[in-house]
């Protein structure tokens with residue numbers, strides 16, 4: 712069984728100004744809509760992306776990006792495929 716974190720990404724859509732920095736730091740889980748606002752993949756943040764998710768919190772200029780604990784009993788939503796993103800470090 713694969714280890715997974717128990718946090719999900721939450722974006723305050725009222726506060727978000729669409730700067731898009733969260734998507735730059737976490738393209739595996741966030742893409743931007745046509746207006747530059749984030750579309751977040753549902754579900755928990757994989758363990759390997761937690762550090763990037765924490766960085767996204769730090770760089771959000773309006774504090775709209777946060778991580779929320781997911782109760783252990785909560786069912787995991789089905790993943791929604793986003794567009795392919797190059798692996799980190801790949802050029």
Ligand code: SF4
Pocket residue numbers: 722726727728729730731732733734747748749770771772773774775776
């Ligand atoms: S970094 Fe913050 S303000 Fe910018 S798109 Fe992400 S949540 Fe919105």
